[in-house]
Amino acid sequence: MAGMKRYRLSIIPGDGVGREVVPEGLKAVRAAADVTGSFAIDTVDYPWSCEYYAQHGRMMDDDAMDRMRDSDSIYLGAIGFPGVPDHVSLWTMLLPIRQQFDLYINLRPIKLLPGINGPLRDRTPEDVDFICIRENTEGEYCGVGGRLRVGTPDEVVMQTAIFTRKGTERVVRYAFDLAMKRKKQLISGTKSNALNYSMVFWDEVVAEVGKEYPEVSVQNQHIDALSARMVLNPQQLDVVVASNLFGDILTDLGGALQGSLGLPASGNIDPTGKHPSLFEPVHGSAPGRAGKKLANPMAAITAAAMMLEQLGEDKAAKLVYDGVAHIALNGPKTIDLGGEAKTPDVGDAVEAFIRAQK
Numbered sequence: 001m002a003g004m005k006r007y008r009l010s011i012i013p014g015d016g017v018g019r020e021v022v023p024e025g026l027k028a029v030r031a032a033a034d035v036t037g038s039f040a041i042d043t044v045d046y047p048w049s050c051e052y053y054a055q056h057g058r059m060m061d062d063d064a065m066d067r068m069r070d071s072d073s074i075y076l077g078a079i080g081f082p083g084v085p086d087h088v089s090l091w092t093m094l095l096p097i098r099q100q101f102d103l104y105i106n107l108r109p110i111k112l113l114p115g116i117n118g119p120l121r122d123r124t125p126e127d128v129d130f131i132c133i134r135e136n137t138e139g140e141y142c143g144v145g146g147r148l149r150v151g152t153p154d155e156v157v158m159q160t161a162i163f164t165r166k167g168t169e170r171v172v173r174y175a176f177d178l179a180m181k182r183k184k185q186l187i188s189g190t191k192s193n194a195l196n197y198s199m200v201f202w203d204e205v206v207a208e209v210g211k212e213y214p215e216v217s218v219q220n221q222h223i224d225a226l227s228a229r230m231v232l233n234p235q236q237l238d239v240v241v242a243s244n245l246f247g248d249i250l251t252d253l254g255g256a257l258q259g260s261l262g263l264p265a266s267g268n269i270d271p272t273g274k275h276p277s278l279f280e281p282v283h284g285s286a287p288g289r290a291g292k293k294l295a296n297p298m299a300a301i302t303a304a305a306m307m308l309e310q311l312g313e314d315k316a317a318k319l320v321y322d323g324v325a326h327i328a329l330n331g332p333k334t335i336d337l338g339g340e341a342k343t344p345d346v347g348d349a350v351e352a353f354i355r356a357q358k
Contacts, residue, residue: 005039007311010071010276015049016285017295017343018077024297024347025075025304028323031354032308032316039313044071050081050089059093065100073307074278077300078285091143099137101275103268104167105174106134106247107306108282110254110264115329116337118259123234128257130237131178134247135171136268138162141244163198163243168205174271175241176213182238184216189223189242189250202243227253255282260336262296265303269310279307293342296334298324301350319357323350
């Protein structure tokens, strides 16, 4: 079709079940492209993974960033496998991509879907529906520190968190902008009673930026109390913003509230559009389930919907979101949700729903 947009996607299936769920997400994307008729995708597959590390001594090729730089988006399955320490796989692949492409927003919707039994008694989808904004490039994950006198009784270890005004202001402002589009409520996760430099600074920046958004009500809440609030009163949350480490922990708890770690998705986003954003399911590579087609692909499919949304293909994104919601309610369901469906069964059902909307 003349004038049709074409998107170039870098595909990194990764390890374990990542290789099984990524194809299901791509099926949904292609189905949405066919139904809307507004775009097409070209994919470039990369074998970078822990298996690649075992063979080549590195998680990615030296020119990996240059090869992905012109992509419109990056779609990742999962990273991690026995034999390669987690800090090696994380620090030589995912974190470099986040930092070098300045993917400073980590966006994680926390939503309980109809048809899914969450762990909270008597809580409904209306009660669990909020978004966490996690700072994604600095804070506690900068990798600044070291070890001295390793293995001796006098060993010293230091891990330093780095907070910059630029980095903090931009993630906080993004959260305020999102709050303006939703219920105009923002909760900032902090720990300024104990972290008297970094989190006091964080609170100050939230207050300063908040002056530009007088319509948004803001609460600062210590991260331990906020964690309890997520469990006891999730209906009180709408937009939550937190530092890299705090956001990481909060969003894994949020994923559990959704009823299965096979459901939450994540977007690593550069809002400026200068670099390709990266989308992935929150779950890990689950080596014990790899090759058995037991993994729930709904998180990967939702991540694909987030990717379409970031590309500006809102109609296609809605088709995919609706497909996931339909399957959550009506099945088929994988073993983590009490069903017996295999990974491709769920992907096929989502694809069929999308194509039926044409």
